[in-house]
Amino acid sequence: MNTPVLSTAHLERTDGWGQVAKALNYVYRPTSVAGIQRVLKLAHESGRSVGLRGGGISYGDASLNAENILLDLSRMTRILDWNPETGVIDVEAGVTMRDLWRYIVGDGWWPSVVPGTMFGTIGGSLAMNVHGKNHWQSGTLGDYTLEFDAVLPTGELITCDPEETPDLFYSIISGFGMFAIITRAKLQMKRIFSGRLKTTSRSADNLHELLTLMDTHKDASDYMVGWVDCFAKGDKLGRGQVDTSNALSEGADPQALQTLRLAFQDVSDTIAGIIPKSILWRAAQLVTNNFGIYWANVAKFWAGKLQHGNQNLNSYAAANFMLDYVPHWKKAYLPGGLLQHQCFLPYETSETAIRSMLALCQQRGYPSYLGVIKRHPADDNFLMAYSLDGFSLAMDFRVTKRNKNALLQLMHDLDQLVVEAGGRFYLAKDAHLRPDAYAASLGDTRMKKMLALKQQYDPQNVLQTNLSRRLLLDHLTTV
Template sequence: MATARKKKSVQTTKIQKKGVSFDRAAFEAKLGTPKKVEAWGMNHFSLSPVFYPKSEEDFRDVFAYARATGAKLSFRGGGCSYGDAATNEKGIIIDIKDFNRILSFDQKTGVLKAESGATIKQLWEFGVEKGFWPPVVSGTMFPTLGGALSMNIHGKNNFAVGPIGDHIQEFTFLTVDGKEHVANPKKNPDLFYSAISGFGMLGAFLTVTIRMKKIHAGKMRVWPVNTFNLQEMFDYFEKEYKHSDYLVGWVDAFASGKQLGRGQIHKAVHLKAGEDPDFPENCKIENQILPSTFLGLIPKSWMWIFMYPFSNKFGMRFVNFGKWISGFLNNNKPYMQGHAEYAFLLDYVPNWKFMYKPGAMIQYQSFLPKENAVRGFEELLKAGQKKGIVTWLAVFKKHRPDKFLLTHALDGYSMAMDFPMTKGNKEKLWELAKEMDEIVLKYGGKFYFAKDSTLRPEILNRAFPKKSLDKFRSLKKKLDPVNLLESDLYRRIWK
């Protein structure tokens, strides 16, 4: 490969990479013209040249190119971060979607090794028929392992099993100087606990070794429970979490007064070996995948069009109320549900975010300590109502602290709030976010980079422990001394 490159590069600038001549012009040709790279919430984009590595050698090439030219680099996995974590207005996007092979799997232990572009979808589809499920999944199945580790994602089981980082046995990692590192909790613990949660700013995850969870059924037992206000929801979580594998609460943010924060909880519990009469049939992928049509008629990808007439504050008030009221029909009656259906409810309606068009959306997810959760989130809900910008979808989860450097989790709760963003309301929405930041800080809370669009350096410095921020800064200086890795998010919140 090196010889072929040497031949081609006779008339082009050569870059020394590990003593091998590297053809800059050929590399630039691979980048092509800049493309529109969009935040998942459609609230931000960059026009960036995009590079698609297929091998570790390709990562080395793009790093060598950046070292020689000073080009700024930012990684992109599935592009599922709501804000500007995977866009780069000042440089190149490294899109890892083609670097996605599953490399090995141990049927006895469930330990799986894959390239960092492998998605959660690939993992569960690979594992489920063998009796294994990813230990932590997000509300959508499209994030990659690289994206999931960079943000250290949590699932609806965060209170019980911690974030994805707690299930990583080891990873290999390439820093911009071209050095490859192996990290696990014992070997290179600093790198292990910082790169996981390090939002792609320390180097590239190459391969990831993860422990999958053993399952004994294709379905779980699920309880839907309607609650009349946030305190009730909180009390249910506190009472039930020791008896639950997953807990998630949906909140009707339009309700006020005594019913402020009313909603519906879905608690799920894994079945034990022998409890599922349809095992292993239920585990077959065709029995897990979400149907592509609604009622066997309407393609799911069209459903957002039917929902579109409701995409305004009156429609959303009605939809939220309707969902809550309909919850009483089967209140507290357990039913069985497939893993994928429970875990990836949002994927059930593909393109649902298009409901926000021609505008966009932002998600504001904050985390509050247990003692202040009800009071704090009630204040956030009231702040939106007072400002006239009510979240269309609010989701409540329970968390536990973890050891990762820039962790968003704590011993408490989070509420993820989806807000419509339009040209007309952007200024007001950002004002609301500022007000909410102060409420979150007043109650000792934190934020999550994967969901963020509005955070400012001042707030970051107040929300995260100084010790952690200083440690991250010094690692960044050591591993990426001239800041070749910079995303739009990094420039917004760290500078």
Template sequence: MIKPVKTKLAGWGNYPVEEGFLFRPDNGRDVLEILQSGLQNNYIAFGMGRSYGDTPLNKQGGVLLTTQLNRILSFDETTGVLECEAGVTFEDIINVFLPRGYFLPVTPGTKYVTLGGAIANDVHGKNHHLDGCVSSFILDFKLMLASGEIIDCSREHNVDIFWATIGGIGLTGIILSARIQLEKVESAYYDVLYEKAPNIERALELFAESDDKYKFSVAWIDCLARGSSLGKSVLMRGNYAPAASLRSGIEPLKLKNGPKLAIPFDFPSFALNNLSIKSFNTLYYGVNKNVRKTVYFDSFFYPLDSIYKWNRMYGKKGFVQYQAVFPPEGKEGLIQMLERLSSSNRSSFLAVLKTSGEQNPGLLSFPKKGYTLALDIPIKDESLFTFLHELDELVIRYGGRVYLAKDSELLPEHFAEMYPRLKEFRAIKDRIDPNHIFSSSMARRLGIVEE
């Protein structure tokens, strides 16, 4: 019998911190044994812990650490179809398959995520405007239901459960394995254009002018800028670099092991303030020039992965990453959000803007056509959450929604307004998990399941 360990857990934002009973299954048989043990009333899967809030937490409940479900099961060198267990990380996939000329078709801003977690949060990246979420490349997966039954889910089989699980934050069952379509690449490098925009209006114009030319696009935003400089940005737009375009001496598919910085302790709460962030923003905007560069994939996709435990910069109280999407007709809401942030005493060390493409059929999947803005805001006191609730109301007013993978503050009534297919999701969950064996702190906070 696998015995749990009572432990404190948190997401990447280090808020909230909650106590749960951690199980470490090694395989699907272990998962079944845990579910049938009766040791806990409910369970949620926990991968690498890179969701920011309480998505993978289960206060005083069972938490299944999936990182030992990490076997690569098969790979078709001709088609690029990879089958692996849900605890395999994106880093694992890159390390094994990039030297063979294959890369992830979609990746978020960290490679330290599991495949199961990527599916459960339907992660997206810099290419959503063209390629959609990771679900666009998930062929099928095996899901263990609350009953212990293992079912195959795809666009042809158990279709409703497939789309409820995509972005379903772990509430339909435990993903055991999945097949994903990898992308053939010539090199590990990207041809990237860096271009400054003096304000948010110009940044959106540049995106609109070039979204069909660049597979990947993102913008860093100075969230403290005001007036005519509101939303001044540095845009980074790029495409795969062909092997022939690389300078002599570069091995196109060779992995590099660069030095890694570390944050050895929690920064004091006063370290990140308007003055320090303003100084950084001025320097960052100043040193960046309008230039085209060849950039290694790690620097382009995962700049913060080079800093070990970078989340400690925000101090012991942690931080909230707030990410919202606005439809094109709700652009004014995006501008108002930047205005509110810049005029408040709440500085965001990291503010990232991307364009997003069409919405997919995932019942709780986040992106839809428009613009997404992500903000990292340190928690200094409880008043932050009042401010965020006000932002939620702004997002709703302009037809947007908040990303659950980042959330730690949404109210149930706001959540229901943002996700109109919630009723469909609940109906599927009640059918396949009538006793709500799969539950989480987030699910209870949002009213998806009862306390």
């Protein structure tokens, strides 16, 4: 029998969100479980692997599968059931965080966990087990998943929940699309009594103050995020701002009926009703360089200092998805794109390691253009865990033709500092990690369990991506 050749009509170039990783893949967009099963059959017959893609919002190569099949689930967008009494929602995997919150907010509910952008899908968000600015006290999206359906590489449709099928439940969630294709999930939302959050901003003169502020306020806050001026040096190293937010209790918002409406949540798409925000990235591109960002950071720091202790009321959407309201902001990093380095550090080593990383970037002439610090809880039960009881640091770097190699070297040197500090990495943000650094950070027990489960559920290694080949290929061929 002849091996079928995939139609070039399906050949498409796709990018990772950071616009650095790119691939030509055969893209299929099924709308049903039967459609997914047909693609798996085609993969089998044509000897190709299958990579999965939801919103394609991961920064690097997690949702690319060069020269092979890319199964794009973004057309599976039905909301199957919603119970506004219990806050339980049943959705197909291609429903986005945006679809989700817009559907439920008017009934007084909000997703229990949302990442910093609303454009990821539920399937992709479970595959990475995303967290939000409430991670240290609320856990990950997986913690609010009651059950899900998934198609195994054999084509079999299964239902998973934490009690009946713990191995599959805790590995498909977090397993970055390596074990099965999530097609549906039942999730628990959280009650809210106002469409607004009360946010307090506090400025910090150095890293020690910033981390101390986060420690001091974490128990009394629902959400928390730190911004770091990655250009500040010497005794100002790590200076920045901490924003803590709290939900309003029942009855505390006299305008709750209005603030829970979509019209209130939606942020204006113009500045002062005149300038369309859709053109802002063009202006931002002019200042996305060391000189421009240095001064933008100085301005942000001093504005924060003047507002120290101020309280504001912001809509849930504005507070959680601030960057989404500057459309196409990532284009400011074109033509080379953007690399993010995000690491999770144990509490005891966080301050020293963050200090070393900020200083190293400055020494090399590449201070990060955006620095974000969050607080996280201890290791969780999900297989490919990235969290540690401590802090994470995320840094964005502009890639150019000239700096690409030097930046990559910097990323690897930062990875080394993270591994030495006992830290971990988050694959949703990664485009550069080497297999040894990843394996060292994940630890032997989890890596062995991952490989054993892969062998059990996907012995032919049907599910692959550029990222899995980059990080796991050596391990998988020895399974």
